[in-house]
Amino acid sequence: MNRHISDEVLSAYLDGEIDTSREPQLEAHLASCTDCKARFTAMRGVVLEIRRAPRLAPPPMLGQRVREEVTAQGGAGALERVWAALSGWPFHPGMRTVMAMTFALAVGLSLVSIEREHREDLLTAPIPVEVEEQLPREWVEVLPSDEVPVGKDNAKTTTKVAGRVFVLTADGSWVQQGLEGREPEARMDARSPQGQAMLTRLTDLGLLLTDGSRVVLRYNWETVELSAPAGDISAVRPARGASLVWFSARA
Amino acid sequence: MYVPGEGPVGVATISTAAVHDVALDREIVERHLLGDAQAFDEIYGRFAEMVYNLAYRLAGSREEAADLTQEVFLRVFRHLGSFKGGSTLKTWIFRITINHCRDRLSRWRPVTRPIEEEVAENDRHFADPSRGPEELAVAADEGRRVAEGLARLPHSFREAVILRDIEGLSYEEIAEVLQCRVGTVRSRIARGREQLRTLLEKPI
Helix, strand or coil, X not given: CCCCCCHHHHHHHHCCCCCHXXXXXXXXXXXXXXXXXXXXXXXXXXXXXXXXXXXXXXXXXXXXXXXHHHHHHHHHHHHHHHHHHHHCCCCCHHHHHHHHHHHHHHHHHHHHHHHHHHCCCCCCCCCCCCCCCCCCCCXXXXXXXXXXXXXXXXXCCCEEECCEEEEECCCCCEEECCCCCCCCCEEEECCCHHHHHHHHHCCCHHHHHCCCCCEEEEECCEEEEEECCCCCHHHHCCCCCCCCCEEECCC | CCCCCCXXXXXXXXXXXXXXXXXXXXXXXXXXXXXCHHHHHHHHHHHHHHXXXXXXXXXXXXXXXXXXXXXXXXXXXXXXXXXXXXCCHHHHHHHHXXXXXXXXXXXXXXXXXXXXXXXXXXXXXXXXXXXXXXXXXXXXXXXXXXXXXXXXXXXXXXXXXXHHHHCCCCHHHHHHXXXXXXXXXXXXXXHHHHHHHHHHHCCC
């Protein structure tokens, strides 16, 4: 590769959005071309700066405001539906109004009751892990967490996680395809701040870590090994409300 | 030789995250349609932080972000019955958020507007409690610079960069949200990052 690498390709490479088989060629060029290396380093710096920007928590009362609006909307919608239904009946118009308002009052009272009932656990309720098999069994078997076998004796090969393809190696590690046999440049505990930051960005990695497997991947232009103690779900639980799905991929 | 626009080849892949999201999304929407009041609260719990942060990055103000978030969830509530599961709920809600912000922000005010220096206001507003005070202070300063830089990018570049680098969506997901091709996403992200790099090198 003699021509300089375009910004578009450098940017996609940073994101792991190019075929990993092309990475060696790009890396060889970056190692020998000071211009491309400088542009890549600068772009990487910008990306890291953007990604370090703090996330904000929504105002605590916002959920309450949304709920109130939704309750009002729900009531209004019901009133409209009742009014539409009653419009076809041969009632006196005044009678229809009274009936619709009575229904609206009943709906409002029941919604208030439901709202009170659920107020304590609203927005903090655990998200149920719902697992369904939707793909051909020869490619994937999705299991409830209590049925997942220990180890991956039957699991063999690739699945796409966090935008990358991983391969299960002989030592029980999930290695991003193309990095097999490569020595990691950095090692991270999934419970460390850096590990948690990575899991915030790439929540799917939790899927591979939960049984204690190591995960080796390209991350910010480095080969990084990520690991967590077996069974320590808290270390790898995705941060943004997602739940874990266990799986094994069979040949 | 790498050919721009050519995707990964040769490996049959599945996305377990997508399987999970689709199943969970379908279940929660069905519960909502059957009248389970808690289903919508769960949707809010899953996506509120995401919508609020995206709205904040697009609007530049905490107050407007809260209003936009509220309006987005009302739209979600009204139209949840029309969600067909063709995409994940996440990308569907992101799309609603982007469209609503485009609509509202173009009508309400000029495109450029000073970003409020809110990020350093109070640690309790940060969504990540695991970060220490010093780290938060540095992050707040960087966050302000980045927010100001992002606000100066053209809309299309800003949306793509935010969805990728702040919200962590894949190129494919961003293409779904922005209703464009993956190649367009790749180009917008690259150009947005390059423009942002130029902006961040200068005093803003």
